[in-house]
Amino acid sequence: MNTIYKIVKSEKLNIDTFLLTVESEKIAKKSRPGQIVHIKCGNGTEAYLRRPISICSVDREKGTFDLAIQIRGKGTKILSCLKAGDDIDVMGPLGQGFSLYPRHKKIIAVGGGIGIFPLLQLLKDHPAQNKKAILGFRTRSLIILENEFRQSCNELLIATDDGSYGEKGFVTELLKKEVEKELPDMVFICGPTVMMKAGVELLKKHNIPCEVSMEQRMGCGIGACLVCVCKIKKDDDWNYTQICKSGPVFSGDEVIFD
Amino acid sequence: MNNINLEINIAGIKLKNPVIAASGCFGFGREYSRYFDLNRLGGIAVKGLTKLARKGNPPPRIAETPSGILNSVGLQNPGVKTFIEKEIPFLRSYGIAIIANASGNTIEDYEYMVEILSSADVDGIELNLSCPNVKEGCMSFGSTSNGVFEVVSRVKKKAGKPLIVKLTPNVTDITEIARAAETAGADSVSLINTLLGMAIDAKTKRPILGNVTGGLSGPAVKPIALRMVYQVSKAVKIPIIGMGGISNGTDAVEFLLAGASAVMLGTAGFVNPMAWVETIEGLEKYMIENNVKSVTELIGGLIA
Numbered sequence: 001m002n003t004i005y006k007i008v009k010s011e012k013l014n015i016d017t018f019l020l021t022v023e024s025e026k027i028a029k030k031s032r033p034g035q036i037v038h039i040k041c042g043n044g045t046e047a048y049l050r051r052p053i054s055i056c057s058v059d060r061e062k063g064t065f066d067l068a069i070q071i072r073g074k075g076t077k078i079l080s081c082l083k084a085g086d087d088i089d090v091m092g093p094l095g096q097g098f099s100l101y102p103r104h105k106k107i108i109a110v111g112g113g114i115g116i117f118p119l120l121q122l123l124k125d126h127p128a129q130n131k132k133a134i135l136g137f138r139t140r141s142l143i144i145l146e147n148e149f150r151q152s153c154n155e156l157l158i159a160t161d162d163g164s165y166g167e168k169g170f171v172t173e174l175l176k177k178e179v180e181k182e183l184p185d186m187v188f189i190c191g192p193t194v195m196m197k198a199g200v201e202l203l204k205k206h207n208i209p210c211e212v213s214m215e216q217r218m219g220c221g222i223g224a225c226l227v228c229v230c231k232i233k234k235d236d237d238w239n240y241t242q243i244c245k246s247g248p249v250f251s252g253d254e255v256i257f258d
Numbered sequence: 259m260n261n262i263n264l265e266i267n268i269a270g271i272k273l274k275n276p277v278i279a280a281s282g283c284f285g286f287g288r289e290y291s292r293y294f295d296l297n298r299l300g301g302i303a304v305k306g307l308t309k310l311a312r313k314g315n316p317p318p319r320i321a322e323t324p325s326g327i328l329n330s331v332g333l334q335n336p337g338v339k340t341f342i343e344k345e346i347p348f349l350r351s352y353g354i355a356i357i358a359n360a361s362g363n364t365i366e367d368y369e370y371m372v373e374i375l376s377s378a379d380v381d382g383i384e385l386n387l388s389c390p391n392v393k394e395g396c397m398s399f400g401s402t403s404n405g406v407f408e409v410v411s412r413v414k415k416k417a418g419k420p421l422i423v424k425l426t427p428n429v430t431d432i433t434e435i436a437r438a439a440e441t442a443g444a445d446s447v448s449l450i451n452t453l454l455g456m457a458i459d460a461k462t463k464r465p466i467l468g469n470v471t472g473g474l475s476g477p478a479v480k481p482i483a484l485r486m487v488y489q490v491s492k493a494v495k496i497p498i499i500g501m502g503g504i505s506n507g508t509d510a511v512e513f514l515l516a517g518a519s520a521v522m523l524g525t526a527g528f529v530n531p532m533a534w535v536e537t538i539e540g541l542e543k544y545m546i547e548n549n550v551k552s553v554t555e556l557i558g559g560l561i562a
Binding site for chain 2 (some may be wrong): 001040044045047048049050089091216217218219220221222223224226227228229230239240245258
């Protein structure tokens with residue numbers, strides 16, 4: 001199975017985040033919003049394991065997909081040095097993406113930090129008439145992909161922790177206001193665990209379904225090694241379930257946030 | 259092709275080639291069957307099984323290390339009965355050896371496992387006396403010669419299938435442990451299981467693994483594994499299955515030369531899902547280039 005593709009473009013988005021455009025008709029065509037790819041970083045001597053990255057957006061006509069990657073350690077640092085024309089070893093698309101149901105007419109996508117990335121293609125692909133995005137950043141200088149998001153939804157709300165842009169505060173506070181104004185049919189949340197937990201609890205009170213995208217240190221990326229697990233409810237009990245295979249997207253009400 | 263013979267018989271387990279997927283890295287084969295034809299393998303050692311289903315340890319369960327990984331999965335598995343019912347029929351659709359990896363908290367658990375697996379459609383049983391990630395059983399039996407002798411001699415009476423004892427490297431002298439397994443009736447030994455290790459996040463001042471400690475595997479452990487296979491091959495007569503950091507055909511040849519009759523690999527597949535197939539191809543290439551007709555010629559062929 002071929003996993004080697006060409007990089008079309010690498011572009012700096014902010015101080016520590018960059019956008020890689022990769023040529024792969026297979027991944028562009030097959031992937032669904034919320035799915036991940038598993039990337040080898042260099043020759044594997046400096047960073048042994050692959051890195052799981054959410055697909056940010058796809059261009060199905062050109063046969064390319066975009067990955068927005070924050071430099072967090074050795075692996076992402078190696079990826080940040082790649083240039084147009086370089087080869088990249090990518091497994092995917094992997095896992096289960098977001099649910100796109102036509103019956104959901106009004107949706108809200110809520111993202112915090114690097115959690116905003118998988119929401120872009122979700123907003124582009126979702127058939128809803130009314131699509132709202134609530135994105136959170138620490139501060140103004142870190143805000144990225146604002147135009148792309150604005151073009152992909154009906155309304156974009158931005159929150160910053162320090163109030164340097166948009167609303168001051170957390171995205172979950174904005175979500176609360178929006179939900180109280182008008183109930184959405186479905187909400188998608190991706191970001192830090194505390195944020196997703198707060199979002200799920202809020203929506204539960206209003207009886208609104210939601211999906212969250214989980215993150216964990218990953219091994220094989222395909223469900224065999226059982227390392228990237230989270231607690232998922234099953235009947236009256238729960239199981240550790242593989243995020244790479246059964247997720248990363250789960251229904252908000254089935255996840256147990258510790 | 260080119261008249262080379264990769265077949266090997268490990269204590270009655272027939273393998274069409276000496277490359278086996280290592281337990282814990284390959285699930286029950288379903289996931290990797292989408293990446294390559296499982297028929298290419300010599301065999302599969304399935305995910306570690308226990309009497310009842312186990313949830314495993316809290317995440318994070320993996321930490322990257324220089325040229326390797328630490329894992330602390332903790333034997334998450336659906337239980338041996340579910341394996342027999344749901345996974346054996348799938349695995350049997352391939353022409354490969356099925357090796358059931360069995361763990362327990364008590365000697366009675368091990369007896370139960372070996373008994374039930376002996377009447378199931380598997381080709382061999384790998385007795386896991388070496389998992390570093392569970393509190394009871396396993397490595398606590400496998401760390402002393404007496405412990406190994408006691409468990410193996412007890413379960414041997416119940417075993418209707420070839421019994422492979424998987425050894426831990428976390429001991430002072432692995433040859434003593436291997437001898438104890440052989441004396442107690444083991445048909446083969448497999449080594450090494452992971453080396454007990456730890457990773458700390460300096461930023462948060464916390465351990466990276468949810469279970470604090472974990473087992474080290476990957477290329478980082480290969481020299482230790484090779485040394486142990488070599489030493490054990492001098493100490494016992496039963497066949498050895500070697501593992502620890504094997505990523506390609508050359509690595510596999512090295513283990514055979516050190517005295518292993520077959521090899522297992524697992525961690526390498528996380529980076530390269532084709533690692534098993536490429537290892538078999540690399541072994542074939544080595545044999546052709548070096549005019550080796552049968553893989554058995556390589557076993558213990560070290561010039562020293």
